[in-house]
Amino acid sequence: GNSVTQMEGPVTLSEEAFLTINCTYTATGYPSLFWYVQYPGEGLQLLLKATKADDKGSNKGFEATYRKETTSFHLEKGSVQVSDSAVYFCALRSPGNQFYFGTGTSLTVIP
Amino acid sequence: SAVISQKPSRDICQRGTSLTIQCQVDSQVTMMFWYRQQPGQSLTLIATANQGSEATYESGFVIDKFPISRPNLTFSTLTVSNMSPEDSSIYLCSVEDSGRTEAFFGQGTRLTVV
Numbered sequence: 001g002n003s004v005t006q007m008e009g010p011v012t013l014s015e016e017a018f019l020t021i022n023c024t025y026t027a028t029g030y031p032s033l034f035w036y037v038q039y040p041g042e043g044l045q046l047l048l049k050a051t052k053a054d055d056k057g058s059n060k061g062f063e064a065t066y067r068k069e070t071t072s073f074h075l076e077k078g079s080v081q082v083s084d085s086a087v088y089f090c091a092l093r094s095p096g097n098q099f100y101f102g103t104g105t106s107l108t109v110i111p
Numbered sequence: 112s113a114v115i116s117q118k119p120s121r122d123i124c125q126r127g128t129s130l131t132i133q134c135q136v137d138s139q140v141t142m143m144f145w146y147r148q149q150p151g152q153s154l155t156l157i158a159t160a161n162q163g164s165e166a167t168y169e170s171g172f173v174i175d176k177f178p179i180s181r182p183n184l185t186f187s188t189l190t191v192s193n194m195s196p197e198d199s200s201i202y203l204c205s206v207e208d209s210g211r212t213e214a215f216f217g218q219g220t221r222l223t224v225v
Contacts, residue, residue: 032212043117043203043216044154051212089153099205099214101154 006090006102021075023090031092033073038087117217131190132220134204139184148201160187194224
């Protein structure tokens with residue numbers, strides 16, 4: 001079946017630290033992969049996506065590469081800011097078009 | 112991207128009552144969905160709202176508990192019926208459009224049942 005596993009939080013980092021949030025997936029076929037971000041009191045916003053193997057999605061300094069050989073889509077940012085504090089969700093969209101979400105990773109960045 | 116307005120943003124309800132959540136999109140969209148996000152957990156798909164016909168429910172969700180309407184391509188409602196404290200969650204409206212791989216979300220409705 002299809003599923004997404006992402007690293008548990010919460011994660012607390014100092015400003016300008018390097019961020020990695022791990023995400024691995026199980027899927028039949030060739031899914032599209034996504035990272036969504038949820039700021040406090042808001043809905044989910046698309047952060048970045050990748051639709052095929054070796055694609056790199058990037059936005060706002062965040063990056064993730066679709067690694068088919070390791071079934072991973074780890075989120076990285078070189079220097080986090082306080083404004084990056086949010087919950088991050090890894091997700092896949094199966095060829096049957098349903099979305100599957102990870103459990104979310106809460107990130108807090110302290111000055 | 113589609114702009115989605117979801118109302119109410121939060122509510123506190125008495126057990127045994129019902130709450131209707133509205134989702135309005137600023138453009139016509141192909142697909143509309145309703146999700147539940149329980150505290151500390153991931154999103155769970157409740158149902159696909161079909162325009163002009165009955166919604167398609169996922170396993171574990173039934174129409175009597177979560178009736179859904181979608182009268183046109185820009186609007187949908189989800190009702191949480193006969194509520195109990197276990198229904199306390201965030202409920203999210205989501206839309207997808209043909210030719211796009213990503214989904215867009217409303218800001219969510221935070222429901223507390225007391």
